[in-house]
Amino acid sequence: MAASEGTPAAQIDHLDIAGGLENLPVTVWPPGAGPAPFQYTPDHVMGPGAATDPTQITFPGCRCGAAPCLPGSCPCLRQDENYDEHLCLRVLGPGAKYSRPVFECNALCQCADHCTNRVVQRGLQFRLQVFKTDGKGWGLRTLELIPKGRFVCEYAGEVLGASEAWRRTHSQKRQDPNYIIAVREHIYGGPVLETFVDPTSIGNAGRFLNHSCQPNLVMVPVRVDSMVPKLALFAATAIGPGEELSYDYSGRFLNPVEGGEEERPQGGQLRKPCSCGAAVCAGFLPFDGSLYCPQPVLFLVDNEVGLPPKASPAALEAHMASRQMTHSGEKLYMCQDCGKGLSQKSKLIYHQRVLSGEKPYLCHECGQGCKRKSHLIIDQRTHSDENPYVCSECGNGLSLKWKSHFIVHEKKHCRKKPDVCHEYSKGFSQESIFVGH
Template sequence: MAASDEPEAPTEPLDVACGLENVPVSVWPPGAMPGPFQYSPDHVAGPGADADPSEITFPGCACLARPCVPGTCSCLRHQENYDADARLRDLGPAARCTWPVFECNALCPCPGHCGNRVVQRGLQRPLQVFRTDSKGWGLCTLAFIPRGRFVCEYAGEVLGFSEAQRRIQRQTEHDSNYIIAVREHVAGGRVMETFVDPARVGNVGRFLNHSCEPNLLMVPVRVDSMVPRLALFAARDISPGEELSYDYSGRFLNRSDGGDEGRPGGGKPRKPCYCGSASCAAFLPYDASLYRTPEKPAPGQEGEV
């Protein structure tokens, strides 16, 4: 057989996760390639970050000969986080988690199959990055996902406020905005802020699109440190082939001044929303605080401390 007649070696399907997840993340259509970025399953410290998300700062529990249950496990400060099928407990009719979630960590002597270790185990179901008609790239599931089950994280560079503000204010209306701001109200009226940008370094969560009626719920989950993992759980049963989505606003600071709803601070046009839901708000949410300047408060932020 001539060399030119030798069969070509089969090509491996593209894995967006670069082998760093439990299961590969495929791409559709075949041969398509998302823009370049560095894949990381976990957060990394970015400019201005107050803490290194990879540093272990929580002490471990002492559950060596007994199961991790509330009352004896120091990681379970309120109630069990997950049921026997690894689903987030007590989502309630509004599909919202109402208590802080702490998982057992690297210093805990409990085994890897401990019921309080879910998010840290990573992807468990096959996901696929696909090209949408009007929203750029999107993410769908190739397998059924029951309500309450962990799906994926939204991981990337953890930024300080100034760096997050600098990056978002440099964007044009044609740029994708990956930056998410998560605010948690804690004891004493304090608010903990976490800013994550997976544009340069991130995981599969960076391909999730917004929906005004999403099928995923984002819950901050702490494992090794106070830097939360932004875990996404199924807010309802999700069928194979269905696009995965979450609410970009998180119900935080998604307000406008009422006079110019299409433009955040600086007069930049807001991007239209193509989620197609019955309750679509027409525009993608934005975090007004990231447009605030000392000279001019952001829309809807006048007089706010």
Template sequence: MDVSGGLENFPVAVWPRLEEPPAFQYSPDHVAGEGGGPDPSEVSLNGCSCHSSSCLASTCSCLHYGENYNNQCINCEGNELDFSKPVFECNTMCRCGELCQNRVIQRGLQFRLEVFKTAKKGWGLRNLEFIPKGRFVCEYAGEILNFGEACRRIQSQTSSDSNYIIAVREHFCDGQIMETFVDPTYIGNVGRFLNHSCEPNLFMVPVRVDSMVPKLALFANRDICANEELSYDYSGRYHNSSPEKDQEELQQVEVSKKPCYCGAKLCANFLPYDSSLFHKDDLRSRAVETL
């Protein structure tokens, strides 16, 4: 069985072979959701005028903040992964070639992945081959919602429902905050199977290609051996470095808490949440994963 239905570069396998994950519509890219949210398929960014086969930061308008990738790996400063600056890839309006080094996320899956049944966490995702540190692994794609629709869907969930909605909040230097709500519950890609870990092997970076609606790209934060479960930190932190504080905050909130089964040494024991979303009078009365 191929979970992607042939829509990815490689078939996405399933284990056990005789079981099937819950049904959903597969889409490798974001799609516009209900409620009048932004259309992620609209091309709204200008392209570069580079005529070379591969763009250089010194001349390419898409690389205003510097080189994004080095040999397909997200750029590093020394041995540290640098994902603090905005990432813009060359797009359909650019004059550079399709082999430009600033085109990575838009090329889709580059490694073979498998959806598999875990012991305690439902379905998960693992890699079937070695993935070097810094390489792109997959997107977290789904319906792009506006704030109102995201709240409506969250409030309609029961305590037994899985919450796939993620809210990405980007803080700009002028003080503005841009929010993007993604829901792969009904329409999404292989990223919807990623489980949380307090010590993850992936981290998420908003990457813009054709529009200001970011692709939520997941990169390897270390070398990942074949057959490891792939995971990221639902709270949006690169490292879940303060589990004691998280536990203290969780104890102060009278809500149904979901236990974390990641097995990490620094496990916070419960899945991350945004405590401001649990106030009864707040529209966001349920957890939304936050970057």
């Protein structure tokens, strides 16, 4: 939303909500007003349940030195240069098929501070202002022209574990604003990396960004010092002074998905309406079902532990934590039939097989169903004429059910006297008696 034409630039309030922590002050309009108090941080901070401290440096640094960082020679540039000579993100716009990963040079790199692969880490480069919008609460706008592709700001806050993100989401009331964002990065042929950030109490200017179905910003995960990404927002188009900054909360910009999104209930009520005013407005704010999914449980699909439709591993982890089925309690996996908590995935599979009475292992000799694969092997050995266990003493083949039984059989022959005299063929149970003999 553009600034009002009747708002003189000279009357901009000099209140800096960043408290001097940014390169440039983040002012507030109108004068004398301001958003609810919160703790300002320009970078991520470690929150409850986070696996990695975002302030730790875990990436090795490059050794480019005075030489420019280029693909092939700099390990920080995995595919191609991330930014051009004007510090604009290279892969951006409708021609981009997807948002590719971005790695910047870090604190351990030996390249210069003005390296072109150091952009997001430099912080704010444009003057921003928090202002009161018409019907959308507080918003964020730029006070100067931002060229397409330039870095604008981060979405910084507490980095949470999935269970804490689920707990905080469910503790919110319908009228409460939701700042929690879940970013999922799909690795080709690999896992899905999930990052949960909550700037509700601890955050930066990015927390004031409103949603738009036709945004002028795009969020790109940028990694600098560790695998915890900075949620960097770049200009998707040239943005004029006074224009409101916005991004698509669903993350579909630069990451299109097939099919449309239907209106879904949220806690038995309709979703919140969207007020972006764009010509292509969907009418409702994006909905992340993984954080609102009620009590997801484990179930069995092709002998593998899976999740019900529309339930993510993040929601599962949150549900497990809510029921105190943690590793410390040794009850991480829950049976959907009886609610029993189990410590291992294999135990859950076996437990559900017992309850279902499926007996999935069938003997091809008699057709008898066995609950365990080991039971099937024993059953087949009983039927077989091969007599796989052969006694070295008497030469008899045995179809005993357990190998331990066969060992007992052999011990009966030697009567637990393994030391045998080669002169008299007499066996002795102890080495000392045999030596005395």
